[in-house]
Amino acid sequence: MGEESTTSVTEKPAERGRNVIYGVQEIMRLLPHRYPFLLVDRILELEPDKRIVGIKNVTINEQFFQGHFPGAPVMPGVLIIESMAQVAGVLIYRDLPDKEKKLIYFTGIENARFRSPVVPGDQLRIEMECLSRRNNFGKMQGRATVDGKLAAEAVVLFAIVERPEK
Numbered sequence: 001m002g003e004e005s006t007t008s009v010t011e012k013p014a015e016r017g018r019n020v021i022y023g024v025q026e027i028m029r030l031l032p033h034r035y036p037f038l039l040v041d042r043i044l045e046l047e048p049d050k051r052i053v054g055i056k057n058v059t060i061n062e063q064f065f066q067g068h069f070p071g072a073p074v075m076p077g078v079l080i081i082e083s084m085a086q087v088a089g090v091l092i093y094r095d096l097p098d099k100e101k102k103l104i105y106f107t108g109i110e111n112a113r114f115r116s117p118v119v120p121g122d123q124l125r126i127e128m129e130c131l132s133r134r135n136n137f138g139k140m141q142g143r144a145t146v147d148g149k150l151a152a153e154a155v156v157l158f159a160i161v162e163r164p165e166k
Contacts, residue, residue, distance in 0.1 A: 021046050022090065030093040031086060032103065036063050039083040040126070043090055051129045054087035056144075060120035075118035080152045081109060084142040088128040088156060092138070101163050107137070108157035115150045122146045136160040 022030075022043035031038065045053035058075055065073040085106055093099050118124060128142040136159055143153040 019044050027090060030090050030099070033086060037082075038086070039079060040086045040090065043087070044125075046091065046094070048091075048095060049130060049133075051127070052087055052091040053128075054083075054090065054126045056083045056124040056126060058118055058120055058122045058124060062120070065120065073120055075122075077112070077114045077152060080114070080118060080124065080144050081112060081154055081156070083124060084126050084128060084144055084152070084154060085156050085158070087126045088140045088142065088158070091128065091130070091140075092158070092160070096160065103161050103163050105159050105161055106156065107159045110155040110157070112152070112154035114152050116146070118144075118146060118151050122151075124151065131155070 020042050024038075024041055027040055027043065028034070028038065031040070033039070039056055040054045041057050042055040043052060044055060045051070060073065062075070064076055064079060068074060068076050089104050092104055093102075096102055124144045124146060126142060126144045128140050131139045131141050133139075137157070139155060139157050141153075141155045144151045
C-alpha cells in the first residue's frame, strides 16, 4: 500500500509508522536540540517551503512537571510555543544549505493565545505554515491542538544565523 501524503519528501523514517515522515532520529539529524529540550517527536506532514505538521507526546516524565505545578501538572505555554518553533525549525533546516553551520533563533512571537491546558498523556498536534521568508528572516503561523481542540496558537518570527565557533 502506498503512503498517503501531500509531500514530495523522499526520505524514509527509521521509525516505521503510519503517516510518519520523520521519526525522532531524523529530527535529531536536523535540529540541534537535545534532551531535555527536544520538544518534537514526529513529523507527519511536510510541504517544502509551505507547511509542516508535527507531534509532541507529553508525558509525566517531562522535567518541567516537577515544578509546574506539583499535584496539578500543566505544560508551560512557553514550551508549547517552543514545540511549535521546533516543528517549524524542521521545515527550515531540512533544505538549509550548510545547516551544520547555522542556528535558527526566535526573534519574536505575535498573537500568542493559550486556549486550553496541556497535561501529561496529551499528544500535541502542531501545524505550522510559512507566512513569509526573505533571506535569513521569516514568519510562521501555527496552532497546537489536542484531540482536535485548540490548545495554543501563535505567529513566530525567526532569523537564521551563523553558528558561533567553538
